[in-house]
Amino acid sequence: NAGVTQTPKFRILKIGQSMTLQCAQDMNHNYMYWYRQDPGMGLKLIYYSVGAGITDKGEVPNGYNVSRSTTEDFPLRLELAAPSQTSVYFCASSYSGETWGRGDSYEQYFGPGTRLTVT
Amino acid sequence: QKEVEQDPGPLSVPEGAIVSLNCTYSNSAFQYFMWYRQYSRKGPELLMYTYSSGNKEDGRFTAQVDKSSKYISLFIRDSQPSDSATYLCAMGRFYFGTGTSLTVIP
Numbered sequence: 001n002a003g004v005t006q007t008p009k010f011r012i013l014k015i016g017q018s019m020t021l022q023c024a025q026d027m028n029h030n031y032m033y034w035y036r037q038d039p040g041m042g043l044k045l046i047y048y049s050v051g052a053g054i055t056d057k058g059e060v061p062n063g064y065n066v067s068r069s070t071t072e073d074f075p076l077r078l079e080l081a082a083p084s085q086t087s088v089y090f091c092a093s094s095y096s097g098e099t100w101g102r103g104d105s106y107e108q109y110f111g112p113g114t115r116l117t118v119t
Numbered sequence: 120q121k122e123v124e125q126d127p128g129p130l131s132v133p134e135g136a137i138v139s140l141n142c143t144y145s146n147s148a149f150q151y152f153m154w155y156r157q158y159s160r161k162g163p164e165l166l167m168y169t170y171s172s173g174n175k176e177d178g179r180f181t182a183q184v185d186k187s188s189k190y191i192s193l194f195i196r197d198s199q200p201s202d203s204a205t206y207l208c209a210m211g212r213f214y215f216g217t218g219t220s221l222t223v224i225p
Contacts, residue, residue: 033213041217042125042216043207043215045213048213106153106212107165108163108165109165110155110164111162112161112162113160113161
C-alpha cells in the first residue's frame with residue numbers, strides 16, 4: 001500500500017499561472033480532503049469529497065477547484081495563482097462506515113504535501 | 120469563537136520529562152477526538168484516537184477527554200528527542216487545532 005501520494009513535491013508558480021496538484025490513494029477510502037497549512041495557522045480545509053462525483057467546499061475554497069471522477073484520485077486545480085496561495089498543501093483520505101461498531105471513522109491519512117510558492 | 124483552540128507553544132522540555140498538550144473546543148456535539156503528530160516537512164500522522172469521554176493509553180502516550188469542560192489532553196511520559204514534532208488535536212471530521220510545537224532536548 002502506497003497510502004496517499006501527492007505530486008509534485010515542490011512547485012514555483014508565477015502570478016496568474018495555473019496548475020493542478022495531484023492526489024491519489026489506494027486504500028479504497030470514500031472521503032478525500034484538501035487542506036492548506038500556513039505557518040502557525042494549522043490546517044484549513046479547502047474542499048472535500050464524499051465519493052466519486054461528489055465534492056463540497058470547505059473553509060477556504062476561493063481560487064481553487066476540484067473534481068473526483070474516481071475513488072482513487074482527487075486533483076486540486078489552482079487557477080490564476082496569487083501570492084496568497086503560497087502554502088503547503090496536504091491531501092488526505094478517510095473511510096466512512098462502520099468502524100468498531102461506532103459508525104463513522106474520522107481518522108485521516110495524509111499525503112506528504114506539496115510546497116507551493118507563487119511569486 | 121473558534122471551534123478548536125490550541126496553544127501553539129513552542130514547548131521545550133528536557134529528555135525524560137512529562138509533557139502535557141491541551142486543546143479546548145466549543146461544539147459539545149463532538150464525539151471523536153484525535154491527536155496527530157507532524158514531523159518537520161512531513162504530513163500529519165494519526166497518533167491517538169478517542170471516542171467520547173475518558174482516557175486511552177498507548178505506550179508512553181495517554182489521551183484524555185473531558186467533555187464536561189470541553190477539554191482534551193495528550194500526555195507524553197518519558198519524553199524522547201524523537202518526540203520532537205508538532206502535535207495537532209482534531210475533532211469531528213474537519214476541525215483541527217493550530218498545533219503545538221514540541222522540542223525534547225537530549
